[in-house]
Amino acid sequence: xxxxxxxxxxxxxxxxxxxxxxxxxxxxxxxxxxxxxxxxxxxxxxxxxxxxxxxxxxxxxxxxxxxxxxxxxxxxxxxxxxxxxxxxxxxxxxxxxxxxxxxxxxxxxxxxxxxxxxxxxxxxxxxxxxxxxxxxxxxxxxxxxxxxxxxxxxxxxxxxxxxxxxxxxxxxxxxxxxxxxxxxxxxxxxxxxxxxxxxxxxxxxxxxxxxxxxxxxxxxxxxxxxxxxxxxxxxxxxxxxxxxxxxxxxxxxxxxxxxxxxxxxxxxxxxxxxxxxxxxxxxxxxxxxxxxxxxxxxxxxxxxxxxxxxxxxxxxxxxxxx
Amino acid sequence: xxxxxxxxxxxxxxxxxxxxxxxxxxxxxxxxxxxxxxxxxxxxxxxxxxxxxxxxxxxxxxxxxxxxxxxxxxxxxxxxxxxxxxxxxxxxxxxxxxxxxxxxxxxxxxxxxxxxxxxxxxxxxxxxxxxxxxxxxxxxxxxxxxxxxxxxxxxxxxxxxxxxxxxxxxxxxxxxxxxxxxxxxxxxxxxxxxxxxxxxxxxxxxxxxxxxxxxxxxxxxxxxxxxxxxxxxxxxxxxxxxxxxxxxxxxxxxxxxxxxxxxxxxxxxxxxxxxxxxxxxxxxxxxxxxxxxxxxxxxxxxxxxxxxxxxxxxxxxxxxxxxxxxxxxxxxxxxxxxxxxxxxxxxxxxxxxxxxxxxxxxxxxxxxxxxxxxxxxxxxxxxxxxxxxxxxxxxxxxxxxxxxxxxxxxxxxxxxxxxxx
Numbered sequence: 001x002x003x004x005x006x007x008x009x010x011x012x013x014x015x016x017x018x019x020x021x022x023x024x025x026x027x028x029x030x031x032x033x034x035x036x037x038x039x040x041x042x043x044x045x046x047x048x049x050x051x052x053x054x055x056x057x058x059x060x061x062x063x064x065x066x067x068x069x070x071x072x073x074x075x076x077x078x079x080x081x082x083x084x085x086x087x088x089x090x091x092x093x094x095x096x097x098x099x100x101x102x103x104x105x106x107x108x109x110x111x112x113x114x115x116x117x118x119x120x121x122x123x124x125x126x127x128x129x130x131x132x133x134x135x136x137x138x139x140x141x142x143x144x145x146x147x148x149x150x151x152x153x154x155x156x157x158x159x160x161x162x163x164x165x166x167x168x169x170x171x172x173x174x175x176x177x178x179x180x181x182x183x184x185x186x187x188x189x190x191x192x193x194x195x196x197x198x199x200x201x202x203x204x205x206x207x208x209x210x211x212x213x214x215x216x217x218x219x220x221x222x223x224x225x226x227x228x229x230x231x232x233x234x235x236x237x238x239x240x241x242x243x244x245x246x247x248x249x250x251x252x253x254x255x256x257x258x259x260x261x262x263x264x265x266x267x268x269x270x271x272x273x274x275x276x277x278x279x280x281x282x283x284x285x286x287x288x289x290x291x292x293x294x295x296x297x298x299x300x301x302x303x304x305x306x307x308x309x310x311x312x313x314x315x316x317x318x319x320x321x322x
Numbered sequence: 323x324x325x326x327x328x329x330x331x332x333x334x335x336x337x338x339x340x341x342x343x344x345x346x347x348x349x350x351x352x353x354x355x356x357x358x359x360x361x362x363x364x365x366x367x368x369x370x371x372x373x374x375x376x377x378x379x380x381x382x383x384x385x386x387x388x389x390x391x392x393x394x395x396x397x398x399x400x401x402x403x404x405x406x407x408x409x410x411x412x413x414x415x416x417x418x419x420x421x422x423x424x425x426x427x428x429x430x431x432x433x434x435x436x437x438x439x440x441x442x443x444x445x446x447x448x449x450x451x452x453x454x455x456x457x458x459x460x461x462x463x464x465x466x467x468x469x470x471x472x473x474x475x476x477x478x479x480x481x482x483x484x485x486x487x488x489x490x491x492x493x494x495x496x497x498x499x500x501x502x503x504x505x506x507x508x509x510x511x512x513x514x515x516x517x518x519x520x521x522x523x524x525x526x527x528x529x530x531x532x533x534x535x536x537x538x539x540x541x542x543x544x545x546x547x548x549x550x551x552x553x554x555x556x557x558x559x560x561x562x563x564x565x566x567x568x569x570x571x572x573x574x575x576x577x578x579x580x581x582x583x584x585x586x587x588x589x590x591x592x593x594x595x596x597x598x599x600x601x602x603x604x605x606x607x608x609x610x611x612x613x614x615x616x617x618x619x620x621x622x623x624x625x626x627x628x629x630x631x632x633x634x635x636x637x638x639x640x641x642x643x644x645x646x647x648x649x650x651x652x653x654x655x656x657x658x659x660x661x662x663x664x665x666x667x668x669x670x671x672x673x674x675x676x677x678x679x680x681x682x683x684x685x686x687x688x689x690x691x692x693x694x695x696x697x698x699x700x701x702x703x704x705x706x707x708x709x710x711x712x713x714x715x716x717x718x719x720x721x722x723x724x725x726x727x728x729x730x731x732x733x734x735x736x737x738x739x740x741x742x743x
Contacts, residue, residue: 070432071429072414072429091734158591174511175513271721289742
């Protein structure tokens with residue numbers, strides 16, 4: 001059957017009962033195709049939107065990574081694979097990749113650990129629980145940029161509150177003697193701390209919802225069987241929490257991997273590129289070569305695809321187990 | 323009302339079209355009828371929305387100019403320095419101004435977007451430009467595509483209060499002096515910074531250049547080729563590393579921006595810092611230091627003070643897409659009058675770009691005169707075509723050279739500069 005005639009028949013809105021309008025040409029096979037195409041009018045806007053805001057930028061990014069741009073951003077013709085060779089020759093790149101892995105693993109791992117504890121606490125009845133639950137929303141509700149800037153100022157070498165405190169309790173003799181955000185390791189640790197600080201609320205709430213969904217009778221049965229607290233947690237809570245845990249972990253992984261504002265505001269990836277992850281490195285590279293930055297984006301995009309594939313695989317494993 | 327404006331615009335457009343049509347046959351057709359609007363895009367040296375915004379300065383000029391040239395309207399738009407990247411975006415989007423004032427890299431000329439300077443400025447104005455800066459606007463073939471508009475020169479600011487407290491008699495002349503004086507100020511124990519060394523991304527290239535010059539180094543060799551990793555520069559950064567390690571500077575210079583150090587100096591917490599006249603408004607605004615509490619001396623070098631200081635300038639260029647060369651020329655000749663040049667430099671504590679305005683200002687303002695004395699033989703940044711790209715890399719990376727791996731960082735930069743031609 002030709003697509004065009006069917007598409008033409010689809011033009012008028014189908015009847016309210018969901019079946020296509022009866023046509024003058026009752027063709028058995030044609031009707032089946034027609035029925036298969038019926039969802040098109042509903043799908044087209046969403047598909048068009050996805051094509052426009054997702055696929056087109058991706059295509060454009062690939063094209064950009066193969067072009068040569070001058071410092072003013074004018075296209076000077078094709079660059080072949082030069083941008084990629086230049087990118088892989090960057091002496092900073094290996095460090096950036098290693099740091100990105102550390103960044104994702106440390107932030108997501110610690111966030112989940114802390115959130116498991118906090119969610120457990122918030123699942124218990126205690127006076128002021130409502131207030132405590134509300135307070136946890138604050139770091140989530142506040143702009144990440146704002147949080148990062150606040151931390152940056154708290155660490156200011158001459159008058160940051162954290163350093164003032166250290167000075168007052170005698171841990172530091174003179175102001176202006178330490179600038180953590182200018183040293184690779186301390187700066188990166190502080191950035192990880194801030195990233196955990198802003199990730200914990202969402203993760204806690206996701207896990208809390210998971211905990212509340214575990215029925216009480218399971219615990220009751222467990223108690224009757226004589227299981228201790230640790231055993232109960234390991235054999236009952238954790239397995240039943242797995243769907244929530246999985247979602248929380250994967251959303252966090254993607255979020256943290258793509259995270260830009262924390263490092264940008266606190267150190268700008270500097271000094272040099274010593275605290276850059278791939279997203280920051282992309283930004284800093286863009287200042288000298290747009291094409292090379294686009295090549296970095298393509299590489300980053302590859303990572304994300306791998307993460308998404310892992311996600312799909314993991315969720316299939318999850319539903320199979322259930 | 324609206325329709326009327328539209329009609330006027332239409333006439334304006336028609337006028338422009340006829341002008342450009344004539345322009346192709348004979349170079350100067352003069353002002354035939356029709357009103358023309360030229361767009362001026364300029365950097366804001368003040369704070370947008372306040373009375374010291376540069377918008378005020380340019381709007382004043384545009385209004386005065388419009389009175390004497392009723393058929394030329396100048397439309398003014400200013401952009402904060404912190405948003406300057408927006409200019410590149412506008413140009414990429416083909417939103418060309420007629421005149422751009424600020425940072426105008428050689429790349430614009432290389433991309434064929436600009437008028438030659440001789441098309442947009444009369445020869446008397448051109449010959450009045452301070453030669454050392456005007457020469458920098460030349461393309462590789464020796465044609466000028468822009469003019470310096472405002473300049474500044476660097477010197478060493480020192481805090482006389484801290485110097486007195488640390489019992490230092492004289493301002494520093496050599497690197498060793500800086501090292502000793504900074505150590506003494508630090509030893510006061512008040513948490514003050516001896517020497518403010520801003521090697522962060524804001525202007526790592528400026529501070530570094532001042533130190534390189536003190537050891538006979540620089541970004542390029544005598545033939546104009548990049549020589550970022552020359553021995554003199556490596557030695558310079560090794561000295562800086564020593565200074566940083568001893569705690570004679572602020573902690574973490576590679577992440578410290580110029581403005582932070584200027585603010586700290588204005589707050590009286592820094593013994594010495596490299597600065598230009600543009601720092602004086604900060605000091606006045608902060609109110610911690612009076613005019614007699616600080617001094618300005620030539621930047622110390624390894625064994626003697628620099629005889630040539632670093633001169634920095636911002637440019638004016640004309641874009642040819644609008645086809646308004648004549649109108650631009652009339653306006654620029656007006657802008658470069660002594661009176662208008664000096665008004666700008668007084669407002670922002672910068673220096674003029676013309677010889678005659680410099681002479682006049684020297685007579686009026688002793689502080690400016692101190693800086694102006696050094697301007698004619700100042701050292702400027704390289705003008706290699708890819709300097710803009712190299713500059714972006716320098717800003718990000720150069721500060722990390724003040725560490726144990728000075729030569730490694732400088733070698734990397736040299737490779738970058740020569741392989742991205």
